[in-house]
Amino acid sequence: MSYAFNPGIQSQENIEVHKYYTGTVVGSAILAIVLQAFLHKYGHWTELVELPLLVTIYFGVSRRNPASGLLLGAAIGILQDALSHDNPIGFYGIAKTFVGYVASSVGARIDMEHPVSRFALIVVLFHFHQIVLAITSRALLNRSAALFDLHLLIASLVSGAFGVLLFALLDRLRRPA
Amino acid sequence: MVDISTRRRPLALLAIVVVAQVLLLAFQVRRGDAARDRNVPLIRYWAVETIMPIERAGSWMFSGVGGVWSGYIDLRHERKENIDLRAENGELKLRNHQLETEVEEARHMDAMLQFRHDHPEAPMIAADVVASTRAMVAAHVIGGSADPVSHTIFINRGGHDGIRREMAVITPDGIVGKIVEVFPHASQVLLISDRESGVGAMFAASHAHGIVKGTGDPDPQMDYIVNEEKVQPGDEIITSGDDRIFPKGLAVGVVADDKAATPFQIIHIRTAAHLDRLEDVLVLLTERDLNLKTVEPSPAGAEPANSRPASTGSAQHQAVPAEKILKPGAAASPKTATPKPETQKPAAQKPASSTPATAKPANSTQPTSKPTAPKTPDSKPTAQKN
Numbered sequence: 302m303s304y305a306f307n308p309g310i311q312s313q314e315n316i317e318v319h320k321y322y323t324g325t326v327v328g329s330a331i332l333a334i335v336l337q338a339f340l341h342k343y344g345h346w347t348e349l350v351e352l353p354l355l356v357t358i359y360f361g362v363s364r365r366n367p368a369s370g371l372l373l374g375a376a377i378g379i380l381q382d383a384l385s386h387d388n389p390i391g392f393y394g395i396a397k398t399f400v401g402y403v404a405s406s407v408g409a410r411i412d413m414e415h416p417v418s419r420f421a422l423i424v425v426l427f428h429f430h431q432i433v434l435a436i437t438s439r440a441l442l443n444r445s446a447a448l449f450d451l452h453l454l455i456a457s458l459v460s461g462a463f464g465v466l467l468f469a470l471l472d473r474l475r476r477p478a
Numbered sequence: 479m480v481d482i483s484t485r486r487r488p489l490a491l492l493a494i495v496v497v498a499q500v501l502l503l504a505f506q507v508r509r510g511d512a513a514r515d516r517n518v519p520l521i522r523y524w525a526v527e528t529i530m531p532i533e534r535a536g537s538w539m540f541s542g543v544g545g546v547w548s549g550y551i552d553l554r555h556e557r558k559e560n561i562d563l564r565a566e567n568g569e570l571k572l573r574n575h576q577l578e579t580e581v582e583e584a585r586h587m588d589a590m591l592q593f594r595h596d597h598p599e600a601p602m603i604a605a606d607v608v609a610s611t612r613a614m615v616a617a618h619v620i621g622g623s624a625d626p627v628s629h630t631i632f633i634n635r636g637g638h639d640g641i642r643r644e645m646a647v648i649t650p651d652g653i654v655g656k657i658v659e660v661f662p663h664a665s666q667v668l669l670i671s672d673r674e675s676g677v678g679a680m681f682a683a684s685h686a687h688g689i690v691k692g693t694g695d696p697d698p699q700m701d702y703i704v705n706e707e708k709v710q711p712g713d714e715i716i717t718s719g720d721d722r723i724f725p726k727g728l729a730v731g732v733v734a735d736d737k738a739a740t741p742f743q744i745i746h747i748r749t750a751a752h753l754d755r756l757e758d759v760l761v762l763l764t765e766r767d768l769n770l771k772t773v774e775p776s777p778a779g780a781e782p783a784n785s786r787p788a789s790t791g792s793a794q795h796q797a798v799p800a801e802k803i804l805k806p807g808a809a810a811s812p813k814t815a816t817p818k819p820e821t822q823k824p825a826a827q828k829p830a831s832s833t834p835a836t837a838k839p840a841n842s843t844q845p846t847s848k849p850t851a852p853k854t855p856d857s858k859p860t861a862q863k864n
């Protein structure tokens with residue numbers, strides 16, 4: 302009955318698990334990190350969009366497998382840490398592990414094909430990611446980090462809008478059922 | 479029962495992966511910065527060596543496509559002229575900074591000599607004059623950090639090109655940062671806007687010393703300037719040489735705004751170098767390297783030899799004059815390498831330990847200078863992290 306009022310929510314059995322061509326997931330993850338690092342030199346506006354996070358969310362939601370989602374998130378996060386200077390290995394890894402797990406868990410329960418639901422999920426997971434980063438910074442690294450501020454709000458909205466476009470692009474890499 | 483264990487399996491995996499990473503993180507924090515400065519972690523080494531060739535190819539493709547577009551479709555000759563003018567402008571800016579520094583040093587020496595003349599009873603130690611060459615290595619920016627809040631870039635010169643940690647990275651406009659990690663074919667540069675960065679700096683006019691610290695925002699901040707010091711937006715800030723990484727007199731930026739605070743003013747700086755659109759940079763031989771080397775005084779007018787120590791391998795053939803930096807595709811060659819002779823330095827520019835304390839005149843021409851300037855975080859590689 303509740304499904305009638307919430308068309309986005311479907312039973313777990315009705316949600317399709319999407320398959321991708323071989324190498325798509327790994328290739329997309331590496332490309333996201335390369336692009337993030339490459340675009341970084343063209344200005345600070347790139348701080349508003351975090352491609353590795355969007356890729357983690359997308360494949361977590363699409364594959365709908367919490368184990369593979371968290372492992373993909375951990376791998377992307379660790380690679381991201383390796384390419385930074387300030388952060389010890391594991392800083393982004395922990396945050397993206399959680400994001401991968403949550404995204405795939407949500408994807409297993411809710412159909413995330415609609416752009417609005419995708420936008421909302423990206424915004425929520427962006428802040429979740431930031432909260433985990435802030436907790437890790439404060440608790441383990443003794444660094445101050447904002448849980449929420451105006452810049453993060455803008456970044457989450459920009460990421461959400463960009464993510465909807467990116468997700469539509471990544472949908473084209475799906476293997477036909 | 480089987481169903482429950484299957485459902486809990488991802489949760490257990492999550493716990494294992496997170497705990498493993500927390501332990502890894504705790505291990506790295508426990509090792510501290512000193513250990514991190516000695517060795518590049520293997521995973522970081524692999525990641526950079528894997529990703530950087532892709533970045534390099536992307537950068538090459540980007541500049542290649544851009545070059546074709548602007549070279550053949552745009553007005554080609556005007557573009558070339560523009561590049562030449564920019565190169566000349568860059569060189570002139572560097573020379574101008576050097577000359578300004580020389581004039582300032584001459585004034586200080588004059589004041590010291592006057593002091594000695596006025597007070598012959600005061601004991602003074604003769605200043606060593608070091609003649610040397612500051613070689614430069616031109617490098618192309620091939621990428622940034624994958625971490626959005628980390629202000630670092632990667633350049634296409636590494637250990638094989640003679641790059642080492644703590645070398646200064648500049649552009650003709652101003653300072654950029656310092657080398658923090660060296661890989662065989664690439665190096666990581668910590669920009670002055672990064673929150674871990676600190677540069678010894680001073681006001682060009684008043685000579686008040688402070689530290690330019692990165693805040694994580696595009697504009698860094700100048701710390702340790704007391705409220706009594708009059709600061710105006712637009713005041714020029716230059717390197718002081720206190721950090722022994724950046725030579726004295728290079729442009730850091732100008733004051734964007736300032737406000738009084740306790741105990742020091744909060745001064746935001748607009749950097750002289752455009753940190754968000756770096757394409758080509760120069761890597762300088764550091765002050766530390768210059769001081770380590772024993773330099774024979776060269777005959778007047780003779781071009782001094784490249785001062786890079788022999789241990790730096792192929793660095794000598796990488797040394798290029800400043801004008802090369804702004805010419806895309808200009809390769810450094812031994813024939814074109816004409817290192818810029820550094821100005822003769824009085825003791826005032828040498829480390830504090832070699833500067834005679836008694837040489838500081840009471841009636842110095844720098845009434846506002848702070849002789850007890852705080853120690854720059856960059857002066858010790860291990861002192862950057864809190």
